[in-house]
Amino acid sequence: MSKPTLILVYETEAACRQRLKADGFAEQHALEISYYLAQSTDLAPEFPDIERTCAARGISFLPVELDDAPTVLAGRPAATTLVWTLTDGIAYFRGGAAPALARLNGLPTLGADDSLFALCQDKFRSGAVLSVLGLPTPPAGLARDGEWLVRPPASAAGWFVKPNRLGAKIGIWPDSHCGDLDHALALSRRVHDAYRDAVVVQPYVEGRNVRASFLGVRPDAGPEALGIFFVDSGTDFQTMDDSMALYGDTGAAAIAEGRYTEPELIAVADSQPEAAVHIRSIAAMLMCALGLRDVFSMDFRVETDNTVHLIEFEICPGLPCFDFRSYCRSRWGMSLAEAMAQTAASRFER
Template sequence: MSTENLLQSPEPQGGERLGAGQPTRKPRVAVVFGGRSSEHGISVVTAGAVLRAIDRTAYDVLPIGITVDGRWALTADSPERMAISDRRTPSVEELTESEDGVVALSVDPGNREVVYSEPGAVPKALGEVDVVFPVLHGPYGEDGTLQGLLELSGVPYVGSGVLASAVGQDKEYMKRVFVSFGLPVGPYEVIRPRDWENDPAACRRRITDFAGEHGWPLFVKPARAGSSIGITKVSDPAGLDEAIEEARRHDPKILVEALLRGREIECGVLEFEDGPRASVPAEIPPVQAHDFYDFEAKYIDSAAGIVPAPLTEEQTAEVRRLAVAAFEACACEGLVRADFFLTEDGSFVINEINTMPGFTPISMYPRMWQESGVDYPELVDRLIQAALRRTTGLR
């Protein structure tokens, strides 16, 4: 679709009533994707799947991409160009038709107008947006920053609010919240930026003491990143510095976690009219040719999880209970994927939640809900409807 076509404001059509004496029109959904994080490419893939699934008879759609340098751009509505190809992920830059055009939301809560501007040209109104579907992963999108902008703009949006998004992005504070609500977490150590910059030797000692208590190997990871990017499995002290620097390439704060021996179990949570419900759980089996369930295994080699997980009825009920409890503990909204370990002693330990989990057709979250009776198009529709029911502001 050309930029010129995208710049045409949609004509009112059957759907939402705008007001007395006005014609009805379909709710308008802005799908926002890409972003400045290391998960930019996966966000584009996710957006392609969402754009393909949205019911165009029920909604008008405006795709907005955020480039790797942070520019909001008008993109083509071309889901077929937004897929992994030749083992590489796409980018927003490949979907834009103007290198200079910028999209902006109004920060006036009474005005949901979206404006497109190019240097030397008169800004063009793209019409109002009724709801934003942000499918960004990682910092500057999933961490509460975009959610804060949307709150200021007064535009309803899919997913969790500012606080829950921030907590869900920062693995340290996420674990602190879990502990405060009585949810079981595994052993971990935090290395803050100032710690490493001022006294790396002391940091190494802390980590080796931690390993002395809990054993090797350890996992060194960015505290505020996702998609298993920047994670290293470290088997001895000799590998620590390289692992720390790799994690710090993605986030100056790092998390060190002990190995939990057991099975990896995931569970999806979705907000219904009467509250959050949990899906059937899934299991991530050991991945051949990969040391752990890393980025390559998840997205490039498409390692398959087992849905539903082969658990007893009691185990299934418990992990579903814990998933909803984690959702509620962090004050989440819309959707969450909760990741657990089922340890060798038969107990569940929560590893983390994702407030905007992988949402590609092969991702575990949609697969779990498919098995639970909610297919991908219905899942997308439920999330949009949940956002439309809410208003912005404190709640």
């Protein structure tokens, strides 16, 4: 039997940017969109370290660019192959094709099945599913280019406006927390003009930002293995500029020029244990009802009275980002490369 092989499939910033420019996106907007794939840029220098840590566990490591994946995955033996999708996407990005390609070739995947790649990348549909499950996610309206598709509910605290399919939970601009629905519609026009996307419009919720990260380093890892941290950056929410300071070349430049300081991570359980318990129960529900497994993250807002708001979940979290590295160190006592290799080994054991 051939040696167990972990195949890490990823889309590059350059490939995405070239495609977007060919499709008529402005240079700056193509740069902003493709930035979301910068985790593949940041992780690439660590491929030799991942290869070494995998080899120590009897596993071969094979990083594969997305465009080469159809050829590489075809005909591989299912018993000794595991496919890990690093970069996702169903609209601007194409990473969601990787788990589907694995299924087409009868290969097992690390992470959620391919149906969840489509769900979590569409915030409006994802929120509807989370709401049906009875989870505490803010209700949402949907607007496209100045027109309401679904009107949002009333909100005394104003509304938060974010792209429906682009990237994470960011608001793009500082005025994404707005006080009237005419402003929300104006923002929907700006988002459509720049990124050709609809916007989700949700009642603004108070609280501190919380990131909950999970990696199934051990075969029996469950919600207790979640790392739950306040992410205190000094701002209420992340804008496009803030987000671009996290990864890749733009992030490195921001740090070098003193324009960015890593947010502080503080364990939620240290000051609000009740909220941490609630978050673990939400993770348990998502693992059971939706099939989250192996690797994922969730974003919350937590109020001082322990009220928890589930904002969204991700099945391709930013592995090389500071928060996920910190989680690997604090929860598992491992570097990112070691944690990735051990997670693959655990899956092969199963």
